Amino acid sequence: MKLESPTTLILCGKSSPENELARFLKINNTIKLPDNASINVVLHSENEEQESFQKDAFQIDSYMNSLSTSRVGRFLIYSPILPTTHDIVSQWAIFLFFFKYLVVDSCEFILFYSVKCLVLIILTMASNFCELPLGTVCVADVQLKGRGRSKNVWESPKGCLMFSFSLQMEDGRVVPLVQYVVCLAMAEAINDVCLRNGIPPLNVRIKWPNDLYLDGLKVGGILCTSTYTSKKFNVSAGIGVNVSNEKPTTCLNAVIQRLTSVAYQLQREDIMAAFFNKFENYYDIFQSQGFQALEELYYKTWLHSGQRVIVQEKKENQDQISENVVAIQVN
Numbered sequence: 383m384k385l386e387s388p389t390t391l392i393l394c395g396k397s398s399p400e401n402e403l404a405r406f407l408k409i410n411n412t413i414k415l416p417d418n419a420s421i422n423v424v425l426h427s428e429n430e431e432q433e434s435f436q437k438d439a440f441q442i443d444s445y446m447n448s449l450s451t452s453r454v455g456r457f458l459i460y461s462p463i464l465p466t467t468h469d470i471v472s473q474w475a476i477f478l479f480f481f482k483y484l485v486v487d488s489c490e491f492i493l494f495y496s497v498k499c500l501v502l503i504i505l506t507m508a509s510n511f512c513e514l515p516l517g518t519v520c521v522a523d524v525q526l527k528g529r530g531r532s533k534n535v536w537e538s539p540k541g542c543l544m545f546s547f548s549l550q551m552e553d554g555r556v557v558p559l560v561q562y563v564v565c566l567a568m569a570e571a572i573n574d575v576c577l578r579n580g581i582p583p584l585n586v587r588i589k590w591p592n593d594l595y596l597d598g599l600k601v602g603g604i605l606c607t608s609t610y611t612s613k614k615f616n617v618s619a620g621i622g623v624n625v626s627n628e629k630p631t632t633c634l635n636a637v638i639q640r641l642t643s644v645a646y647q648l649q650r651e652d653i654m655a656a657f658f659n660k661f662e663n664y665y666d667i668f669q670s671q672g673f674q675a676l677e678e679l680y681y682k683t684w685l686h687s688g689q690r691v692i693v694q695e696k697k698e699n700q701d702q703i704s705e706n707v708v709a710i711q712v713n
Contacts, residue, residue: 541626
């Protein structure tokens, strides 16, 4: 499959101010692809009927209706096909605020002024920075150049949930731990969607540091990258989960069909919304209490408890390598 020219990007926000921001970004041609590739920016509000009839297209309304966050995942960029969603959210520096500072923490302001005033503030900041808001998510039906750790290629056919989103952090010592929070939120989100639909949890496990496994096969992966600007770390988290695509390994729905008699199929939109609902809660705990507050839940989900591991050690000034067999135990 080849990348269409121009590439279509559909913008949608959870709230009216976020949709006004989408309109501003379209009017001012703010969003760019690497190498200045040609793009066609469309507002979801102007394209809903056409999107709903496209087979296998990501259903934006279904996602937004299931989303209950106050910050992350609320501003969405959707494309039927992209080189990689990671490039969209990592291409930009990011607003130095979450929308909560305007939408949630400014209740007194909203009471005395109209939503239009709030939009003007957002648009003024947008015109100054020309950037995407923190928590922006980009999702595609197909990726042509998905990637993982160590420049590994992530195959991204239709049926795979592929999205990336942005964060901002100040303490560089805990930036590497964000990938663990992302892994945990996705594993728990999949279980939540199953339980809500009368399906037993799938027991998705975390393979350290950033893979998701089911029945001994990889069904998902996470890639987090960061840049340092103005004393802040701009973090881009990319996630890929095999939902309906059985190749190249297996997928969530194939396992459901094998293990149960339930006809229900997991949907990408439900999983992504459940992920952000979980992640926002876990991320707040992580920021305020540290990763230690999530460790017990994390270790219940990871793959390695009770496994035997061979540790190789080469002593100084010796050619011989010694091996020790240890077992990973979590108390």
